[in-house]
Amino acid sequence: MGVNDLKRHFGVLGTGSAAPERILTNAELETMVDTSDEWIVSRTGIRERRIADEGTTSSMLAYEAALQALRSANMDPQDLDLIICATVTPDMAFPATACLLQDLLGLRTIPAFDLSAGCSGFGYALSVAESMLVGGSYKNALVVGVDVLSRITDYEDRSTCVLFGDGAGAAILGEVPEGYGFLASELGAEGSSGSVLQLPGGGSRMPASARSVQERQHYIKMQGSEVFKFAVRILDESARRVIAKAGLNPEDIHWVVPHQANVRIIRSAATRLAIPEERFFVNVERYGNTSAASIGLALDELARSGDVQDGDYVVLVGFGAGLTWSALVMKWWAGNEVCHD
Ligand code: ACO
DSSP: OOHHHHOOEEEEEEEEEEOOSOEEEHHHHHHHSSOOHHHHHHHHOOOEEEOOOTTOOHHHHHHHHHHHHHHHTTOOGGGOOEEEEEOSSOSSSSSOHHHHHHHHTTOOSSOEEEEOOGGGHHHHHHHHHHHHHHTTSOSOEEEEEEEEGGGGOOTTOHHHHTTBOEEEEEEEEEEEOTTOEEEEEEEEEOGGGGGGEEOOTTSSSSOOOHHHHHTTTTSOEEOHHHHHHHHHHHHHHHHHHHHHHTTOOGGGOSEEEEOOSOHHHHHHHHHHHTOOGGGBOOOHHHHOBOGGGHHHHHHHHHHHHTOSOTTOEEEEEEEETTTEEEEEEEEOOOTTOOOOO
């Protein structure tokens, strides 16, 4: 038996998602800032987004998505031995939201930590979890991307408040048969461009003060067109590289699940990659940009739609604050899915 015979393969065993019930429509935003449904739809593709009520936190949405993912993988919380939570809106600075989630799941000692990579967070967390599983110390990991961006969105800033929404997406990772699961991944960051998308207040550089609050420094500040240019370039480049690394060509890809920020960005990626738009899963019109939740939420909706088949090649690709990006290719394994409720 050679070394390769011992190699284990890891992939997604189940998915879940959660979104608050309250819907914020473009028509409502028209009454809040100087904008229009026509502008929002034509520039972004977004029609509505979900907004958490006052009592709902990131860990609560993460818990709901995690339970659903466990059910779809036919597992109990006790089957998990690792939790990674990607978020830029943790319940609080510490303890980590992943630790709060561990407690909600009734688990006592398994490692749990948060990861901050903006909207690339879900892909980053999948890749880190897979490396830890390959390392051999863990069997089944829970990865959750969750954000309650409405808490850090400035509803007086029309250039950002129309874009964002709240939600969570989860995946259970575990062993899959040879040839299935994660085939290639790429994580990256351009820290020198970090200032184009940031939350200035509340950290060690600018602790919360009466002045920081008055100056609205605890809200997202974004140079949208700079992020747009980065997104268009990096989605194409990173997806292209990771597809080649998996030994595939763009035409082999059945589904691309991109970060859901803007349909114009997604369409541009489709054109540049020469992958038909119908193979891009898009739900941004109903949720807006849910940051770390976006790819997990979209992947869960794709899985539940029944449109992704066993053996399909699926690309997950995202970009976000950092600036960061993540791209992964996997061969979809449907063998573990027992129910989609
Ligand atoms: N309603 C009406 N007008 C608006 C609005 C609005 N909501 N927002 C901006 N405008 C105006 C601007 O003031 C500007 O007016 P001006 O020309 O008189 O100055 C005009 O519309 C054009 O603004 P642009 O910023 O050039 O518009 P653009 O076509 O680039 O679209 C957008 C803006 C949608 C923000 C786009 O740049 C974008 O999607 N960028 C990427 C954003 C993104 O994905 N961010 C998330 C990253 S992930 C994360 O980690 C959170």
